[in-house]
Structure formats: C-alpha cells, structure tokens
Amino acid sequence: xxIHLESIERADTLTxxxxxxxxxxxxxxxxxxxxxLTMRFVATALGxxxxxxxxxxxxxxxxxxxxxxxNRTLIVAPISIDVLREITEIRVMLETFASxxxxxxxxxxxxxxxxxxxxxxxxxxxxxxxxxxxxHNRDFHFTIxxxxxxxxxxxxxxxxxxxxGAYVNLTHPGFGLMPKAVENHNRAAAAIIARDGRAxxxxxxxxxxxxxxxxxxxxxxxxxAA
Amino acid sequence: xxIHLESIERADTLTxxxxxxxxxxxxxxxxxxxxxLTMRFVATALGxxxxxxxxxxxxxxxxxxxxxxxNRTLIVAPISIDVLREITEIRVMLETFASxxxxxxxxxxxxxxxxxxxxxxxxxxxxxxxxxxxxHNRDFHFTIxxxxxxxxxxxxxxxxxxxxGAYVNLTHPGFGLMPKAVENHNRAAAAIIARDGRAxxxxxxxxxxxxxxxxxxxxxxxxxAA
DNA sequence: TTTAATAATTTGATATAACAAATCAAATAA
DNA sequence: TTATTTGATTTGTTATATCAAATTATTAAA
Numbered sequence: 001x002x003i004h005l006e007s008i009e010r011a012d013t014l015t016x017x018x019x020x021x022x023x024x025x026x027x028x029x030x031x032x033x034x035x036x037l038t039m040r041f042v043a044t045a046l047g048x049x050x051x052x053x054x055x056x057x058x059x060x061x062x063x064x065x066x067x068x069x070x071n072r073t074l075i076v077a078p079i080s081i082d083v084l085r086e087i088t089e090i091r092v093m094l095e096t097f098a099s100x101x102x103x104x105x106x107x108x109x110x111x112x113x114x115x116x117x118x119x120x121x122x123x124x125x126x127x128x129x130x131x132x133x134x135x136h137n138r139d140f141h142f143t144i145x146x147x148x149x150x151x152x153x154x155x156x157x158x159x160x161x162x163x164x165g166a167y168v169n170l171t172h173p174g175f176g177l178m179p180k181a182v183e184n185h186n187r188a189a190a191a192i193i194a195r196d197g198r199a200x201x202x203x204x205x206x207x208x209x210x211x212x213x214x215x216x217x218x219x220x221x222x223x224x225a226a
Numbered sequence: 227x228x229i230h231l232e233s234i235e236r237a238d239t240l241t242x243x244x245x246x247x248x249x250x251x252x253x254x255x256x257x258x259x260x261x262x263l264t265m266r267f268v269a270t271a272l273g274x275x276x277x278x279x280x281x282x283x284x285x286x287x288x289x290x291x292x293x294x295x296x297n298r299t300l301i302v303a304p305i306s307i308d309v310l311r312e313i314t315e316i317r318v319m320l321e322t323f324a325s326x327x328x329x330x331x332x333x334x335x336x337x338x339x340x341x342x343x344x345x346x347x348x349x350x351x352x353x354x355x356x357x358x359x360x361x362h363n364r365d366f367h368f369t370i371x372x373x374x375x376x377x378x379x380x381x382x383x384x385x386x387x388x389x390x391g392a393y394v395n396l397t398h399p400g401f402g403l404m405p406k407a408v409e410n411h412n413r414a415a416a417a418i419i420a421r422d423g424r425a426x427x428x429x430x431x432x433x434x435x436x437x438x439x440x441x442x443x444x445x446x447x448x449x450x451a452a
Numbered sequence: 453t454t455t456a457a458t459a460a461t462t463t464g465a466t467a468t469a470a471c472a473a474a475t476c477a478a479a480t481a482a
Numbered sequence: 483t484t485a486t487t488t489g490a491t492t493t494g495t496t497a498t499a500t501c502a503a504a505t506t507a508t509t510a511a512a
Contacts, residue, residue, distance in 0.1 A: 010296065010503095013465070015284065038493065049467045051277075054494085058241065058281045059288040064378065070236065071474065072494055086376045093319045150312045152290065156382060236473095240496070264463065275497045280464085297504065298464055 014052035019059055021046060026065065026076065026162060027138070028131070029169025033078040037066065065162050076166050081219050087160055088212040094157050095145065095208060096201035102147035103197030111192055114143040118189040122182055134168060140185070144192065144200075164215065171214045181210050240278035245285055247272060252291065252302065252388060253364075254357070255395025259304040263292065291388050302392050307445050313386055314438040320383050321371065321434060322427035328373035329423035337418055340369040344415040348408055360394060366411070370418065370426075390441065397440045407436050 012020075022042070025031060043053045057074055060066045067077040079087070106114070121136035138161070145157050188203035238246075248268070251257060269279045283300055286292045293303040305313070332340075347362035364387070371383050414429035 010298075013298075015465085040493070050494090051466055051468090055281055055284045059285055062285045062288065064381070072236075072239075073474090074494095083378060086378050089323065090320070090379055090382070093323065094316070097315065097319065152309060152312050153316055155290070156316070239494090266463070276464090277496055277498090299504090300464095 014048050015055040015059075018042070018046055018048065018052050018056035022056060022060060023065075023162060027165040027168075029166060031076045031166060032170075033076050033166045035076045037074050037076065063159055063162070065159075077163065079164065079167065079219070081216055081223075084164070084212060084216055084219065087163065088208060091157070091160050091208050091212075092205050094153060094160070095141070095204050098145040098148040098150065098153055098157060099201045099204045100197040101150065102144050103192065103195050103200050105149055106144070106147040106192065106195070110143055110147045114140055114192050115189050117143060118185055122185065125182070130169070140189075141204075144204075167215055167218070168211075171211065171218050178210070181207070184210070240274050241281040241285075244268070244272055244274065244278050244282035248282060248286060249291075249388060253391040253394075255392060257302045257392060258396075259302045259392045261302045263300050263302065289385055289388070291385075303389065305390065305393065305445070307442060307449075310390070310438065310442055310445065313389065314434060317383070317386050317434050317438075318431050320379060320386070321367070321430050324371040324374040324376065324379055324383060325427045325430045326423040327376065328370050329418065329421050329426050331375055332370070332373040332418065332421070336369055336373045340366055340418050341415050343369060344411055348411065351408070356395070366415075367430075370430075393441055393444070394437075397437065397444050404436070407433070410436070 022037075031037070037057065039050050039053050039057065042057070043050050046053070057066060061068050061074060065077060066074045068074055102110075117136045117139040121133050121140060124130070124132035124136055141161075142154075142158075145154055148154070184203050184206050188200055188207065191197075191200035191203060248263075257263070263283065265276050265279050265283065268283070269276050272279070283292060287294050287300060291303060292300045294300055328336075343362045343365040347359050347366060350356070350358035350362060367387075368380075368384075371380055374380070410429050410432050414426055414433065417423075417426035417429060
C-alpha cells in the first residue's frame with residue numbers, strides 16, 4: 001500500500017524566524033535607514049538568545065540590507081544616490097527580464113491574483129491606506145516575478161526591493177497618488193491579461209524609474225537638510 | 227598639528243575569515259558539488275569554535291552557495307541545468323552592463339592589468355597549468371567589472387561566479403584550449419584597449435555563453451551517468 | 453544471510469558565560 | 483564653564499555546554 005502523505009516540514013530555525021521577522025519589519029518601514037540595531041535589543045524584543053540573532057543579522061549584513069560600521073555596529077543600510085541609481089539600473093534589467101519570461105508562463109490564477117492586487121492597491125491608495133497599498137503593490141510585482149519560475153532571479157529581485165524597503169514607506173504617500181503611476185499600473189495589468197510581455201516589461205520599467213525618481217528627490221532633500 | 231595617519235583597520239572577524247577561506251576553497255574546486263560540510267569538520271580544520279563557522283555557513287547558504295537539505299545538512303550547492311541557464315541569462319545582463327559601464331571608466335592601470343591577466347591566462351593554458359589559468363581568467367573579468375564602480379552590481383556578479391565556481395575546475399581544462407574561446411578573449415582585450423564598450427560587451431557575452439555550454443554539456447553527462 | 457530493533461555516536465540548534473573593545477557617565481582639573 | 487580623565491556600562495566576539503534530531507553501528511531475531 002502506498003499512502004500519499006504530505007511531507008512534514010520541520011519548524012523553521014530561530015535564525016530563519018528572526019531573519020524573516022526583521023525583513024518584514026524593514027519592509028514595513030519600522031526602522032528608518034541609519035537606525036542602529038543592537039543584538040541584545042533584537043534578542044530581548046523577540047525573546048531569543050543572542051546566537052540566532054547574531055546569525056540573522058550576519059545574513060542581512062551580507063545581503064547589504066544592514067551595514068556594518070567600522071565599530072562593528074549594525075545599522076539599517078542607508079542608500080546613497082549613486083547606489084540608488086545603480087540599483088535602479090539593475091532592477092530594470094532583472095525585472096523586465098522576469099516580466100517578459102513570466103508573461104508566457106503565468107497561470108490564469110496568477111493573472112487573476114496580479115490584477116486583483118493591482119485593483120486593491122489603487123483602492124487602498126485612494127483610501128489613503130498606504131501600508132495596505134504598499135503591500136498590494138508588492139504582491140502585484142512579485143506575483144509576476146515569481147511566475148517567471150526562476151528562483152535565483154527572484155531572490156535577487158527580492159533583495160533589491162528589501163534594500164530600498166526602508167525608504168518606500170517614506171516616499172509612497174505622494175507617489176501612490178500620482179496619476180501617471182496609477183495609469184501605468186493599470187496598463188501593466190492589461191498587458192498581463194493580454195500576455196504581452198514586451199508591453200509589460202515597458203510598463204514595469206516605467207514604474208521602476210518613476211519610483212526611483214521619487215526616492216532620489218527625497219534623498220536629495222534629506223542631504224540638503226543635513 | 228594635523229598628522230595624516232592611515233586609518234587602522236580592525237582585524238577581520240573569525241566569521242569573515244572562515245567565510246573567505248571557504249569561498250576560496252570553493253573557487254579552487256576543493257569541494258565537489260554535493261559534498262557535505264559539517265560544522266565540526268570545518269571548525270577543527272580551521273582551528274576555531276563552532277560559532278564563527280556556523281555563522282559563515284549560514285551566510286554562504288543564504289547566498290545560495292551552500293544548500294541546506296531538509297535534515298539541516300549543508301552541502302556544496304549542486305546546480306541543475308535549469309538554474310544554470312537562469313544564471314547564464316542573468317550573468318549576460320549584469321556582466322555586459324558592467325563591461326559597457328567600465329569601458330569608459332577604466333584607468334590605464336586597469337587596462338594594463340586586464341590585458342596582462344589575459345596574456346597570463348592564455349600562457350598558463352598553453353602550459354596546461356589550469357589552476358593558474360582559472361585564476362587569471364577571474365582576474366581579467368573582475369578587473370573589468372570592478373572598474374564599473376558599482377559595488378552592488380559587483381557583489382551580485384561575484385556571487386554568481388561563486389555558485390558555478392565549484393564546477394569551473396572540472397570544465398576548464400578542455401575549455402581553455404578551445405581556439406574559439408582564446409580568440410574571443412583576445413578580442414575582448416583589444417576592445418578594452420580601444421575602450422569600445424559595445425564590442426567588449428559582445429565578447430563578454432560570447433565568453434559567458436561558451437563556458438555555460440561547456441558546463442551544461444558536463445552536467446548532462448553527469449546526469450546520464452547517474 | 454537478511455531484516456528489525458536497539459544502543460552509541462555524530463551533528464545541528466540554542467543558550468549562556470566570559471572577555472575585550474567601544475561607548476557613555478561622572479568626577480576632577482583647567 | 484569647558485576639557486580631560488577615570489570608572490561604569492553597553493555591545494560585539496568567541497568559546498563552550500547542553501539538548502534533540504539524525505545517523506551509524508551493533509546486536510538480536512527472522
């Protein structure tokens with residue numbers, strides 16, 4: 001007899017949990033860039049010992065999400081304008097490639113999910129619920145990128161998003177309301193439905209560059225203020 | 227009085243040293259893909275405690291260089307053909323971009339270094355000293371990529387190289403001798419001197435695809451053998 | 453001899469202890 | 483008051499101890 005049972009997944013390691021926890025906090029804009037993260041603080045906040053926290057922070061630092069100062073202090077990595085521009089060009093390459101690849105592979109479910117995420121995002125923006133809007137924006141993009149079926153590419157894109165994540169909460173309010181951006185998003189959704197990879201890639205690129213411009217303006221303002 | 231002293235760099239953390247050590251071993255092909263790495267083995271081999279080893283392995287695993295099996299065992303990440311193709315496409319995008327950017331920025335020293343690395347690589351290949359050839363090939367490529375002045379991009383490229391690193395030592399002997407590859411390398415060197423970014427990018431792409439084909443053939447042979 | 457059950461060993465996960473470097477606070481001297 | 487020095491505290495680094503899961507070795511049963 002061969003019974004088909006679901007394979008039991010072992011519970012995540014504490015390190016993985018801490019990592020994920022911090023990632024979500026970063027995406028949620030809980031820590032502003034430059035904020036210092038001490039190990040004992042994170043450890044007591046999450047109720048674990050130093051060991052898994054240290055490992056998690058080490059991983060995030062290796063990914064460039066956190067930055068280690070010469071004193072060995074870890075801070076949420078601030079982004080210079082140069083690095084932002086660099087990340088933007090890389091994002092354009094990777095995300096347009098993922099979009100083109102995905103457009104042929106997306107299931108009907110994927111398409112429905114992406115379109116609904118887009119709708120929800122616009123609705124949330126209109127309701128000025130920016131946290132929700134940001135989440136749905138993420139869902140929209142990542143539903144597409146995941147659909148490309150390329151795990152390495154996906155991970156790389158995720159990482160680049162994470163690195164700007166701490167800033168997104170700061171730029172988005174104004175950005176979400178821009179008619180240009182909304183219109184662009186809707187066109188992207190239409191391109192998904194039509195499985196028009198080239199068009200989708202074009203709109204994704206515009207989306208990336210629009211938000212990068214936004215962020216750059218914000219960074220410049222910050223530099224001047226200092 | 228203001229004396230200008232060189233800033234003292236703190237010695238690397240044990241974790242960083244272990245990380246670097248393992249990276250070099252991987253590049254050098256010391257561990258075949260699939261090889262298991264136990265923490266205690268690495269720890270005693272390097273004469274440190276488990277803690278820094280565990281952190282280093284965690285980082286390498288997060289980077290995809292090592293793979294964690296369901297049992298929590300860490301092995302040198304084997305590469306499937308699908309992932310190889312994925313990595314190849316990403317490499318083409320990132321490395322041609324880096325090449326184009328670098329061609330305008332390279333200093334005369336950089337150019338000299340790249341050209342000399344190329345010469346050395348060909349000479350080492352002719353002498354059938356493949357270890358040396360591999361090292362100089364790396365130097366050639368990374369001198370260019372570093373010249374783009376894009377730290378994030380550079381890190382990403384480095385990581386992709388590392389992931390195929392464990393295989394390179396297996397494919398290279400035959401590859402290095404291919405007249406097509408040698409000729410292509412020489413043309414790339416000429417393009418660097420001429421600061422012809424577009425041409426350089428073209429040759430880099432050919433180089434990537436040639437070696438990827440090589441590797442893919444090897445992987446297929448391996449799969450059949452199993 | 454092969455299989456099943458049990459014991460011994462290895463290995464990864466986590467917490468804690470100990471130390472050194474860095475930071476901060478308080479006290480003292482200018 | 484301002485600057486300097488000393489002392490106390492925090493923080494990162496590393497090693498070790500402990501435990502549970504997994505693997506391997508051994509023994510007993512078929």
